[in-house]
Amino acid sequence: xxxxxxxxxxxxxxxxxxxxxxxxxxxxxxxxxxxxxxxxxxxxxxxxxxxxxxxxxxxxxxxxxxxxxxxxxxxxxxxxxxxxxxxxxxxxxxxxxxxxxxxxxxxxxxxxxxxxxxxxxxxxxxxxxxxxxxxxxxxxxxxxxxxxxxxxxxxxxxxxxxxxxxxxxxxxxxxxxxxxxxxxxxxxxxxxxxxxxxxxxxxxxxxxxxxxxxxxxxxxxxxxxxxxxxxxxxxxxxxxxxxxxxxxxxxxxxxxxxxxxxxxxxxxxxxxxxxxxxxxxxxxxxxxxxxxxxxxxxxxxxxxxxxxxxxxxxxxxxxxxxxxxxxxxxxxxxxxxxxxxxxxxx
Numbered sequence: 001x002x003x004x005x006x007x008x009x010x011x012x013x014x015x016x017x018x019x020x021x022x023x024x025x026x027x028x029x030x031x032x033x034x035x036x037x038x039x040x041x042x043x044x045x046x047x048x049x050x051x052x053x054x055x056x057x058x059x060x061x062x063x064x065x066x067x068x069x070x071x072x073x074x075x076x077x078x079x080x081x082x083x084x085x086x087x088x089x090x091x092x093x094x095x096x097x098x099x100x101x102x103x104x105x106x107x108x109x110x111x112x113x114x115x116x117x118x119x120x121x122x123x124x125x126x127x128x129x130x131x132x133x134x135x136x137x138x139x140x141x142x143x144x145x146x147x148x149x150x151x152x153x154x155x156x157x158x159x160x161x162x163x164x165x166x167x168x169x170x171x172x173x174x175x176x177x178x179x180x181x182x183x184x185x186x187x188x189x190x191x192x193x194x195x196x197x198x199x200x201x202x203x204x205x206x207x208x209x210x211x212x213x214x215x216x217x218x219x220x221x222x223x224x225x226x227x228x229x230x231x232x233x234x235x236x237x238x239x240x241x242x243x244x245x246x247x248x249x250x251x252x253x254x255x256x257x258x259x260x261x262x263x264x265x266x267x268x269x270x271x272x273x274x275x276x277x278x279x280x281x282x283x284x285x286x287x288x289x290x291x292x293x294x295x296x297x298x299x300x301x302x303x304x305x306x307x308x309x310x311x312x313x314x315x316x317x318x319x320x321x322x323x324x325x326x327x328x329x330x331x332x333x334x335x336x337x338x339x340x341x342x343x344x345x346x
Contacts, residue, residue, distance in 0.1 A: 003037040004337065007069070007078065007094040007117070009108065010055050011043040014100030015179045015200065023312035024055035024097040026319070030330040036337075039078065039089060041067055043098075051080055051089075069094075073116030093340050094119040095333070097312060100176030104309045105131035118340040122308040126284040130306040132174045133205050136283060137303065143282035145275070146302045150207035153194065159206070161187035167209040170194060172201035176307070183209065210302050212294035215262055217276035218310070218321035220332060221339055222286040228273040229321035233262035233295075258317055260324045268295060275301040288336055290318045 008031075010024030011017055024040070031038055042050045042059050050064035066081045070088075077091040094117050096108050106128035112119040122130065130136050137147040152173060153159055170193035171181040180200040182193035197204045214236075218229030235257045262269060276291035283306060290310035294302040310318040312329065319329045327335075 003033075003035060004092045004341075005039065005077075005090060006031070006036045006337070007039050007041055007091040008055075009041050009043065009094060009096045009098055009103075011045070012098045012100065012103040013043065013045055013047050014098075014103060014176060016100035016103075016176050017045050019177070019311055019313065020097055020099050020103065021055050021057075021059070022314075023099070023316070026312050026314055026316075026329065027095065027097055027333065028054055030328070030333060032330060032334070035334070039091065041069070041078070051078065069111060069115055069117075071111060071114040073114070076116055091117050093117065093337055095337075096121060096309065099307075099309060099311065101131075101174070104176055104307070105174065118343070120336045120340050121287040122285050122289060126286065127308045130283055130285065130289070130308045131176075132203075133171070133305055134173050134203070136306060140279060140282055140303050143278065145279055145282060146300060148207040148210050148302060148304075150205055153204040153206060155198070155202035159190065159194065161190040164190070164206065165208070169205075169207050169209055170197050171205050171207070172197045173203040173205040175200040210294040210296070210304075212296035212300075212302065213262075213264070214292065214304070215264070215272055215295050216290055216292045216317055216321065217273055218288075218290050218318045218325075219276060219280050219285070220288045220322065220327070220335060225339065226277060226280070227327070227335075228276060228325070229318070229327065230260055230324035231262040231264070231269050231272045232258050232260040232317055232321050233264060235259055258320065260317075260320050264295065268299065271299075272301060279303055279306060287340070288318075288332070290321075 010020050012020050040052050040054050042052050049067050051067035052059045052062055052064040068079050070079050075088055078089040079086045094112055106124040109124045109127050134152045137150055140147050167183055167185045170184055180197045182196055184190050184193045194204055214234040216232050220227045279291045290307045292304040294304055312319055322332050
């Protein structure tokens, strides 16, 4: 039986470029060579696409070829430049291991829709919606899902610091990870926090600091085939959870530990999983995602954010939650590919 030709997109132009490379490296380790023939397409920070041997640390300096994904569905794959002429490589499915802007926000998903190639992950609409935290909150609220109180600030708007009740979090509204996020405890800290967030997005979100445990739930599939991984809890020693901000995250964080399965009552665990599924469905997600929430002392569950293509590194939360539920990354990939090919992902 012929192996499936899988295009693995990684890198990208966002601030999460290095994390994407690490995620792709972990995905590569778990791709079954008897089932898949991978084609690794690295996107440099400047936006150049390169067909390379794999996502190793020196992939940009290796013997790579210029490549583009054809938007023409008759081509159904890649165009590579060789000796001044273009050659084609047909792909069966694409695995976009991209995080943040231009990878997780619907941009690459739109190109894949034009190409006519099945792909893993959320579609254009849900990717764009989940990337914009303010819009995601509005939709979630309309579905009866609790969210923090929040305010949006555009590029030319000012905020009266005295009008807010502290502490609050200030963050880019449409950016991944915790880059540009600041916890503000007093009015005089607000201008600096807004300036920091605006380095990553012109639209800024100010939201109340929810008192509760930070929890997450990994999800795979859609409809009746939707599977929830184990719930995790972020145990903090101080400060707030700043994923991917450490110099060597593989060795652990200086202020947080992800506990999987979460050390919460069984009834709470089941409610968290159901709440995550409700968020996932309300925002139109399909394929896979990680839903992050707060669990308050009174048992209320409040949405934090949705990652439509969460980290897949050796230390990432999503694969750890799925593994704790009995689904190693290799099986997650197999299921996601199968669902994408049968059209049951969305």
